[in-house]
Amino acid sequence: MPELRKDYVTDTWVVISPARSKRPGDFRIRSTPTDPEKCPFCYGHEHMTPPELLAYRREGPPNSPGWWIRCVPNKFPALTSEGEVHRRVNQLFHSVSGVGAHEIIVEAPEHDGHLANFSDFQVQEVITAYKQRYLDLIRDKRFKYILIFKNHGERAGASISHPHSQLIATPIVPRRIMEEVNAVHRFYETTGGSCLYCEIVETELEEGTRVVAENEAFLALSPYAARFPFETWILPKAHEMAFEDLADGERTPLARMTKDVLGRMHRLLDDPPFNYYIHTAPCDRKEMRYHWHLEITPRLTEIAGFERGTGFYINPVVPEDAAALLRGDVKVPSSVP
């Protein structure tokens, strides 16, 4: 059974997940583009995945073709759905049982599709599926956090190229989320009631230099301290605590903004590998303050010893240049002669 373990020293948690283990010789990273004939996410291969949890289809029985969105448990889950959550503290050793959920959202039947080229309707349906799976899982009181994320491209950790997203529910609130939640609470206290993310939205709209795109409900920006070249955040302009509270009328603007930003990256950076993930409030909403957003991080540079050793990042692209390039204002970064 998987186990969550805490570092002896810092608040870093690790999922030790031996179910995913392989022989030592198999640990090397390899390039293995998925053959559509063997792709578990293509029509007619529904038996290659565990039975579906959710599917959008006009007709036909479950686990058969005809769907346009399909959600299934991950066949090689990092966490297990069975059992209770036990916490142990024994000398230096802190652990929590590896109970959680690990699901796949297949975004379309087309093996070679890309979100940036989907119809608005299809991206909206992906967002609807995210929300629907989220609302189902949040009822399970063992789960403290639910992360929806996407890995695109082998360099970004995608082992299957067919377009899909993932969802992992964890029995503790992850460190990065707690840091953000704590910062939002501190800002609220020190300003007498303002939201830090609302302040980011307003300040960046005033400044303008880091704005990538904007529509009636969402802002896309290059964050001031972008960790990665062309890192882009999409935030709701209105104060909204949680993604899963997304109103029906916001689905179209969110789908269009996501497609727009991914399309700009696709054109400018030649279909880069990327990760994105939704930061929403933790499952326990009591006295919670937060402002959900989506972070997109292309994978153009390697994280090396300096980053691992310090927790610092080195970004060779000035965020203001990245925003100008993504907006299409300039052709090359201003810092390049």
Place this chain on the structure above:
Amino acid sequence: MPELRKDYVTDTWVVISPARSKRPGDFRIRSTPTDPEKCPFCYGHEHMTPPELLAYRREGPPNSPGWWIRCVPNKFPALTSEGEVHRRVNQLFHSVSGVGAHEIIVEAPEHDGHLANFSDFQVQEVITAYKQRYLDLIRDKRFKYILIFKNHGERAGASISHPHSQLIATPIVPRRIMEEVNAVHRFYETTGGSCLYCEIVETELEEGTRVVAENEAFLALSPYAARFPFETWILPKAHEMAFEDLADGERTPLARMTKDVLGRMHRLLDDPPFNYYIHTAPCDRKEMRYHWHLEITPRLTEIAGFERGTGFYINPVVPEDAAALLRGDVKVPSSVP
């Protein structure tokens, strides 16, 4: 000029280093093994690097062949050595000027060498060079931290294959270091005077299952919450605050332990890409408590959206299995049928 910027929300700092910038099309990761004919770290190519800061050679003028260790400024530094350190806080925008040092330690003249296969003497000399450059730079009061690290293999961020290490001095203490320092201080207070890392050494020697190797002065272990498959830490068994206080008599045991662990990884994992870095105390030693160590992290799995989104890691190899495999006790992980 490079600039350090702090995330709006968390304590994550980023070095925005446009001097390293390239055109957008150049950002894709590519495989470029260095041709020895064009390698700036090979004999006869000394003019291809900035003038040397330190070299161990029997005879001959600086910047000529005949050395066995050579230290030079990085030709494409992430931080600049000129100027004063200015801090600015303007609304949500916190910055520190990008003043620092970025140096290369060429570990041997042999283009295809590997630390694991060097003589004990040569590895000792690498360690001596680390210490000598450290002691020179710590006199510069602009620097708050000095990280010595190594990237081996393209997947680990090495752009030149000739064996070399790097050193980066930063004008603020990195987040990961402060987390460790704070934890050591807290442990000292709550236990009435014990060192957390000494406790790790003693506990893991008693437990035994995560010990990889041991000699008269050093312990190598698979940490309980290893973030990466086969992650290994080397710690001095005696309480020693800082790497740069390393006694002459400790250089041979440290060289042998480093070679031993890297050699085990080389054989078991077929010359894996890896990063290592030395965690030592911050430059300002006033009332400082710490216990230096070296962390080696092979690069066998990709960090993907879940890790980026949460700060959690997923490790498919149980640390006790990794230790047994590195010790040579078993041939395949016990978790594999």
